[in-house]
Amino acid sequence: MKQHTIIWILSIGLLLTMIIALGVGAFSIPVQDVLILLIQKFGLMHDVQVDEIYNDVLYIVRFPRVLLGVLVGAALGISGAAIQGIFRNPLAEPGLIGISAGASLFAVLIIAFETVLFVGLSQLLGYYLLAFAAFVGAGLTSFLVYQLSKKQGIPRVTTMLLAGIAINAFAGALTGLITYIADEQQLRTITFWMLGSLGGATWDNVIAIFPFILIPLFILPFFSKPLNAFALGETQADLLGMRTDLVKRWVVVLSTMAVGASVAVSGIIGFVGLLVPHTVRLLGGVEHRYVLIASAVFGALILTLADIISRVLVAPIELPIGVVTALLGTPVFLYILMTEE
Amino acid sequence: MLRVEKITYEVKGRKLLKDVSFQLRKGEVLALLGANGAGKSSLMRLLCGDTVPTEGQVSLMGKPLQQYSPMELAKKRAMLAQHNNMSMAFKVGEIVQMGRYPHYRSIPSIHDQEIVDEVMDVCGVSLFTDRSYLSLSGGEQQRVQLARVLVQIWDNPDSLLLLDEPVSALDLQFQQQVLALTKALSRKGFMVVVVLHDINLAALYSDRILMLKNGRKWCEGTPIEVMEKQNIYTVFSVQADVSIDTKTLQPIVKLEELLLDADQFNTKLPQIRKKDKVIDGYIKNYKSDPLYRLDEESMEMGLSELGLLRLAYPQHVSLLIPDFVALLTEFAKLGTVYSIAYNKAGYMEMKGVYTLPISDQNRQVWIVQNEAYRMSLDMTTWSAGVAVFNEWGQSFQFFDHKGLLLHKVVLIEGTSNKEEYDGLLARYKSPDQDALQKDAATLLPTSPSIVPLCMGRSIALPLWKSIVAQSFAQKTRASCSLINAEGIYTYEGQIMSLVDQGERYQIIYPDCTITLDKLQGLRIVLEINEKDTDGATFSLCDENNRVAMQFQIERGLLSHPSCSNFVLESQTEQLKKSIQI
Incomplete structure (x- = not known):
């Protein structure tokens, strides 16, 4: 199958899933009503009457949620693909450079000590304090990992991998320590955050992370040539005239932006960054222009699908979406691994 | 530049x-x-x-x-690195295309694509275009990488x-x-x-x-x-x-081949290896020196000289039917050859033509003789004979029942009759070439040894050497005999040259060379026969007191003054006494 055909099919799949996702939930809207309401937004079919409450649920509750899922999924997918390209390893993921660990640490810090230490900040940022802290944490740790990976001023990928593992372990330990001293209520919040959820979706949320995810989504595909060259090894990429140091820096910065913003609003959603690019490669090859774009689309598709499942499976209770992605992703991933040549 | x-x-x-x-x-x-x-x-x-x-x-x-x-x-500039590890399954075409990356921004031109196609053809990888790089063999991967590197600078x-x-x-x-x-x-x-x-x-x-x-x-x-x-x-x-x-x-x-002894650094392997290794060593020595002899130690290991020969040249040794007397009568046709006789002390190499053997009925001995040499051969001791064709030439070799080399006839390039040799080989080649490998005991039993015991007085080695040297200097006739289980080989003439290398001692006649490998192990006995008034005989005896070599000179040489320099007082006395007898 041609690579652009795959991308088209995935995109159409994504659109269909989004439409389904808009209807499905504790309060379900029939698909035809969803479509009518969407078409009415473009100034058509005003003569068809749809229940007013459908309109409110769709535009106030569902739409931001589905959009958030699409954005976060695309961010996780494309960053995963880019990070795997940099590390020349199909088993790498954004978490490797400390993004998730840093975000968790800072988020947990806020949850546990908000009322004690961060009163001023809390008043200033209000509801967004947690997201802000998570984003800052993601950025700081990945910056730290990147700086630690430098040898004689040049970032080394192998050092980056090891520094990432070390920083992850360190941040994980601190997170564990704070979790240990947290009280019952805080513990629930921490657990919920760590498992990931799109439940907090609002238009404000979506608008806040929109630029952080959109910019990487548009810029990262331009790195496909250097990322392909990276597969030959850093030296060979250098010899082909690629500025590998710049490539590494920008890929880390853009991935951190996208994943940091995602983690900030939705908590940690595991496995998407690892599984999506891997599946995409199996479908249509490893060339990065295709892998980056298809990973973004497929990531959005998978997360929207996972969100539907998390809302439907034990409705009216919502499962944490991180649990769904991991529960469904693991068997699929293992199946792929076992059947791979 | x-x-x-x-x-x-x-x-x-x-x-x-x-x-x-x-x-x-x-x-x-x-x-x-x-x-x-x-x-x-x-x-x-x-x-x-x-x-x-x-x-x-x-x-x-x-x-x-x-x-x-x-x-x-x-x-x-483009460089092909020594190692090219890739973990992602890029297609071969995609990899080669990467070589053109410096030349285009986002879409390769037709020119770029033409270069890629041409170079892939040249490097023999165009068939793999759509295959995954990871599915290729190491050599194919190397060619793909080479193609990528060439593509980079092909048009410059x-x-x-x-x-x-x-x-x-x-x-x-x-x-x-x-x-x-x-x-x-x-x-x-x-x-x-x-x-x-x-x-x-x-x-x-x-x-x-x-x-x-x-x-x-x-x-x-x-x-x-x-x-x-x-x-x-x-x-x-x-x-x-x-x-x-x-x-x-x-x-x-x-x-040049570098040989390492595995046992020197690989001590973890069982000792059984050692025997193979020793045999390998013997084979190597044997191949480098046609006159190489096995030592006692290897004989104890069950390795015979015949066995060694067959191991070293498995394809070039043909077993002969054991009708050696008939074969011996045909050797005359071979023309001038080397005839080499062996015993434990050394060997004697004569160049000449075999005469027809004469049977000595009383002693079951065959005598081959001309004016310079005499071979008196007890054919019953010959247990196995083989024809050998290796880098040292063509030869017939004969062994005793223990597989010890006794007698060898070697063809000389130019003077020997090769057609005759081939004819003999055709007629005397044994139909059952595996007869010996199946059972070493099939070798014929031998008659009791005819090697005589040593009788007489011991003298010092330097004295003997000086007497030989005197014979050489004065150009007197001296005869030398090598005695082995098979017979007595005698050559008589003027010594042409002497080579003394300590352990190794050579007496060289015009058409004969006697080499003593282990001179130090031999005891030298002087025998003076009353009946023979002109001659004195030195017997060189091995540790079993068997005569290995005899050296006969004119008796007059013993009284020469220069001899006394080498002889101890007491021995001079003994000498004088013996001369008086």
């Missing part, structure tokens, strides 16, 4: 390259040779501009590498091509093809630097060779200038013979 000026490269205080300078003109292939760790790969990294030298500089077309922008340089003949061991994973055909391709490219103007391990390939395909030793330039020049025994030994620490190929006038390097 590539100019390398006094570059030194240091990593953590260790100088990997020291003061290396050279130049490469357009259209030249330079081969870089050196042992592991000599600095070849470091030099390549400096040449490609990936690493900056600590001192000195590398310039391409008059401009230092560091002044090029990465993209500019990527269009002017001013560029520099660096190849670090490009043929290490390739089969013979592609080794030739890849190097021929680089040479052909150089004729279009490309500059090529290639690291090779095969010095013969380097001699064939390069215009100049640079040898590195411990980070320094050891020598540089045309293949014929630098490929010499001394340079190769210095740079690679191997012994090699260098000759000039008469066709190409290029040097050819032939390596």
Whole structure:
């Protein structure tokens, strides 16, 4: 199958899933009503009457949620693909450079000590304090990992991998320590955050992370040539005239932006960054222009699908979406691994 | 033009390259040779501009590498690295395409695509275009990488091509093809630097060779200038013979085999290996010296000389039917041959024509005799005979029941009759060649030894030597006999020369050489026969007091004054007494 055909099919799949996702939930809207309401937004079919409450649920509750899922999924997918390209390893993921660990640490810090230490900040940022802290944490740790990976001023990928593992372990330990001293209520919040959820979706949320995810989504595909060259090894990429140091820096910065913003609003959603690019490669090859774009689309598709499942499976209770992605992703991933040549 | 000026490269205080300078003109292939760790790969990294030298500089077309922008340089030089590890399953076509990355922004032009297609054809990888790189064999992967590197600079003949061991994973055909391709490219103007391990390939395909030793330039020049025994030994620490190929006038390097004793460093393997190893050692010695004899130790291990011969030359030994008397009567037809007789003390090598043997009815002995030699042979002791054709020539060899070599007839190039030999072999070749391997006991039993015991007085070795020397100096006739289980071989004449190497002692007659291998182990006994008033006989006796060799001289020599210098007082007395008898 041609690579652009795959991308088209995935995109159409994504659109269909989004439409389904808009209807499905504790309060379900029939698909035809969803479509009518969407078409009415473009100034058509005003003569068809749809229940007013459908309109409110769709535009106030569902739409931001589905959009958030699409954005976060695309961010996780494309960053995963880019990070795997940099590390020349199909088993790498954004978490490797400390993004998730840093975000968790800072988020947990806020949850546990908000009322004690961060009163001023809390008043200033209000509801967004947690997201802000998570984003800052993601950025700081990945910056730290990147700086630690430098040898004689040049970032080394192998050092980056090891520094990432070390920083992850360190941040994980601190997170564990704070979790240990947290009280019952805080513990629930921490657990919920760590498992990931799109439940907090609002238009404000979506608008806040929109630029952080959109910019990487548009810029990262331009790195496909250097990322392909990276597969030959850093030296060979250098010899082909690629500025590998710049490539590494920008890929880390853009991935951190996208994943940091995602983690900030939705908590940690595991496995998407690892599984999506891997599946995409199996479908249509490893060339990065295709892998980056298809990973973004497929990531959005998978997360929207996972969100539907998390809302439907034990409705009216919502499962944490991180649990769904991991529960469904693991068997699929293992199946792929076992059947791979 | 590539100019390398006094570059030194240091990593953590260790100088990997020291003061290396050279130049490469357009259209030249330079081969870089050196042992592991000599600095070849470091030099390549400096040449490609990936690493900056600590001192000195590398310039391409008059401009230092560091002044090029990465993209500019990527269009002017390409390098095939020694190792190309990829973990992602790129298609072969995609990988080769990457070589054109410096030349286009997002979509390759038709020109780029044409270059990719042409180079893939040339490198023999166009069939793999849609296959995953990871599914290819090592050699195929290497060719794909080469194609990618060539694509990078294919349309720019001013560029520099660096190849670090490009043929290490390739089969013979592609080794030739890849190097021929680089040479052909150089004729279009490309500059090529290639690291090779095969010095013969380097001699064939390069215009100049640079040898590195411990980070320094050891020598540089045309293949014929630098490929010499001394340079190769210095740079690679191997012994090699260098000759000039008469066709190409290029040097050819032939390596000498390096033998290692596994038991010296591999102590974990069971001791059983040792026996094989010892036998291997014997076979090696045997092949290097046609006169090599087995020692007692190996005989105890169950290895016989016949066995050794058959092990060393499994394809070249034919067993003969044991009708040795008939065979002996036919040896006369062979013309002039070497006849060699062996015993434990040494051997006697005579050159001449066999006469028809005469039977000595009383003693069951056959006598072959002319004016110079006499062989008195007890054929019943001959248990096995073989015909051998190996690098030492054609021969018949005869062994006793223990597999010990007794008698050998060796053809001489030019003087022996080879057709006769082939005829004899055809008639006497045993139909059952495996008879001996099945059961060593099938060797015929032997009659009791005819070797006499030693009788008489011992004398000192130097005395005996001096008497032999006297015989040589005075040109008197002296006869020498070798005695083994099979018979007595005697040669009489004037000694032509003596060779004394301590353990090894040789008496050389015009057509006969007697070699004593273990002179120190022999006891020398002087026998004076009252009946024979002219002669005195020295018997050289082995540890069992059996006569191994007899040496007969004119008695007059014993009274010569120069002898007394070597003889102790008491022994002089004894001598005088014995002479008086």
